[in-house]
Amino acid sequence: MREKTTTLYLGPQHPGITGNMMVKLQLDGDTIVKAKTEVGYLHRAFEKLIERRNWMQSTTILCRFCVPEPDPPEAAFALAVEKLEGREVPERGKYLRTLVLELARIQTYMLWYAGQSGSAGLYTIGQWSVGDRNYVLDLFEELTGGRIYHMYIWPGGVRRDIPEGFEDKVLKTMDYLEKRLDQFDKLVFDNAIFQKRAQGVGIINPDKAIEWGVVGPPLRGCGIAHDVRKDNPYDAYDQLDFEMGVFEGNDVWSRARVRQFEIRQSISMVRQIIDKLPKGEYLNKMPNPMKWTVPAGSAYGKVESARGEFGFHVVSDGSIYPRRVHARGPAYAHAVTLLEDVLVGANVADVSFIMNSLGTCPPEIER
Amino acid sequence: MDNAQIKEEKLMITLQSAFPDAEVAFMRKDEVSLTIDKEKVASVLLKAKNQLGYNYLSHLTCVDWMEQNEFELIYIIWSPTDKISLYVRTRIDREHPEMENTDMIWRQLNTYQREIREMFGVEFPGFVGDKDFILEDWEEMPPMRRDFDTLTYVDDTYFEREGREDARDVREAITKKSGEEIPDFAKKYSRQ
Numbered sequence: 001m002r003e004k005t006t007t008l009y010l011g012p013q014h015p016g017i018t019g020n021m022m023v024k025l026q027l028d029g030d031t032i033v034k035a036k037t038e039v040g041y042l043h044r045a046f047e048k049l050i051e052r053r054n055w056m057q058s059t060t061i062l063c064r065f066c067v068p069e070p071d072p073p074e075a076a077f078a079l080a081v082e083k084l085e086g087r088e089v090p091e092r093g094k095y096l097r098t099l100v101l102e103l104a105r106i107q108t109y110m111l112w113y114a115g116q117s118g119s120a121g122l123y124t125i126g127q128w129s130v131g132d133r134n135y136v137l138d139l140f141e142e143l144t145g146g147r148i149y150h151m152y153i154w155p156g157g158v159r160r161d162i163p164e165g166f167e168d169k170v171l172k173t174m175d176y177l178e179k180r181l182d183q184f185d186k187l188v189f190d191n192a193i194f195q196k197r198a199q200g201v202g203i204i205n206p207d208k209a210i211e212w213g214v215v216g217p218p219l220r221g222c223g224i225a226h227d228v229r230k231d232n233p234y235d236a237y238d239q240l241d242f243e244m245g246v247f248e249g250n251d252v253w254s255r256a257r258v259r260q261f262e263i264r265q266s267i268s269m270v271r272q273i274i275d276k277l278p279k280g281e282y283l284n285k286m287p288n289p290m291k292w293t294v295p296a297g298s299a300y301g302k303v304e305s306a307r308g309e310f311g312f313h314v315v316s317d318g319s320i321y322p323r324r325v326h327a328r329g330p331a332y333a334h335a336v337t338l339l340e341d342v343l344v345g346a347n348v349a350d351v352s353f354i355m356n357s358l359g360t361c362p363p364e365i366e367r
Numbered sequence: 368m369d370n371a372q373i374k375e376e377k378l379m380i381t382l383q384s385a386f387p388d389a390e391v392a393f394m395r396k397d398e399v400s401l402t403i404d405k406e407k408v409a410s411v412l413l414k415a416k417n418q419l420g421y422n423y424l425s426h427l428t429c430v431d432w433m434e435q436n437e438f439e440l441i442y443i444i445w446s447p448t449d450k451i452s453l454y455v456r457t458r459i460d461r462e463h464p465e466m467e468n469t470d471m472i473w474r475q476l477n478t479y480q481r482e483i484r485e486m487f488g489v490e491f492p493g494f495v496g497d498k499d500f501i502l503e504d505w506e507e508m509p510p511m512r513r514d515f516d517t518l519t520y521v522d523d524t525y526f527e528r529e530g531r532e533d534a535r536d537v538r539e540a541i542t543k544k545s546g547e548e549i550p551d552f553a554k555k556y557s558r559q
Contacts, residue, residue: 039501040499040500040501040503043501043502045510045517048510048511048517051513052517083395210423211422211423211474212474212475213423213424213473213474213475226447231447231450232397232450298430298441298454299398300398300425300426300443300452300454302425311425311426313426313428313441315428315441324430324431326426328425328426332475332478333475336475336478337474337475337478
């Protein structure tokens with residue numbers, strides 16, 4: 001190794017990163033010898049704001065923790081509050097939540113197709129997948145009124161029932177997306193450039209993966225079967241038939257295979273939900289939001305987002321405001337300690353490629 | 368008693384016999400809580416990780432109990448075999464907040480400790496980690512403490528853009544410009 005290394009600041013503005021975050025790299029030629037994550041460009045003090053908002057108002061802030069997938073935070077918060085209150089969710093509410101969470105997973109994976117292939121220089125796929133993602137956002141708009149932020153999952157159920165003819169639209173969209181996925185496979189997974197860029201790059205040590213806090217597709221890409229939906233089932237997941245995508249390899253390629261497998265599983269789950277959707281209430285009657293108090297205590301609600309375990313630790317002192325709400329996003333472990341480790345020895349051109357495969361989302365690190 | 372309940376019972380008995388002065392309690396399905404003095408937290412974490420298989424760290428958080436002059440630190444760890452979450456709780460003094468450094472047990476604790484040191488001012492003696500994490504050159508009171516006054520900070524730090532002085536209370540501004548009265552039901556939400 002040469003004695004002199006070059007310092008390169010990658011970010012905070014970089015097309016390969018969702019949000020603003022900097023990685024300070026020490027380079028020997030174009031090989032990374034040291035990497036350091038620097039965050040602080042997106043701090044919006046959401047957790048501080050929530051201390052002065054009542055329980056209902058909090059739900060409008062929570063979904064903004066991670067822009068690419070705003071639904072898992074809503075669900076995690078709702079689960080935590082339900083644990084504290086002991087509030088039951090009606091069956092239909094559970095199924096509608098699961099429907100939204102799976103549609104959210106599909107749209108996040110579509111966005112991932114764009115980020116992952118775009119950072120390898122394959123821009124066509126990004127144009128296609130973001131275009132197709134809009135069909136899922138159309139469904140969200142019809143169901144919740146919003147395309148990106150929904151504020152749909154409330155403690156006790158969901159905010160409103162599905163509109164007329166919605167099931168049919170969902171099924172048609174799923175049929176369309178399934179056909180499109182075959183074309184994405186040809187463009188991404190059968191592509192020699194993508195294979196060469198992804199195989200053997202961004203290796204995570206599988207023996208240390210759980211200990212290092214790796215979750216979601218990166219963990220299942222290390223051959224370890226761990227998924228909150230299976231381990232601690234919530235909502236309607238225990239009534240659905242699905243498989244985890246578990247692939248060996250520990251590299252970007254295996255993580256991509258996990259997502260390729262799971263997006264099809266999500267489509268199958270959406271079909272099962274529409275098929276089994278029970279009738280009845282969708283929301284457990286809630287108290288007056290301005291006077292709503294939650295019993296004192298603490299609870300950790302967790303869901304499996306498209307990037308791994310997303311959790312909220314909610315502490316209540318029995319008043320109309322949460323005492324403390326603290327988020328644990330997958331990027332909190334992936335993009336700081338893990339990324340700094342994985343990047344050592346990698347090529348500088350692979351940085352945003354590896355970051356995309358780990359599901360880096362800076363807004364949820366600093367909130 | 369189903370399988371999960373047996374596992375919870377077993378865990379509680381093991382923990383209670385290993386740490387007799389700890390308060391072990393069943394919280395709810397798949398969740399067990401252990402409250403202990405701050406000096407013994409590291410040994411609980413080590414035992415849980417190395418002997419009981421709780422090798423996944425879900426979360427570490429700090430809660431400010433200003434009224435009792437204490438901070439509460441809650442470590443949440445999870446076992447991939449038992450599928451149970453264990454909450455390890457401890458309380459530390461708020462005037463001189465100090466907690467044992469545990470980032471050699473889980474590397475991610477380094478990130479959590481950096482955040483808690485910055486946001487609550489809790490010191491972890493012997494802990495190596497960059498001082499600035501989210502904030503930059505911060506010299507005021509740690510901002511996540513409950514007595515940090517956000518409004519005063521904003522008033523002191525930022526200024527109104529010229530011509531936008533009335534933008535703080537939109538309702539008042541509209542009333543003044545249009546000459547219409549604020550309806551009775553809305554008056555209680557007004558700043559005036």
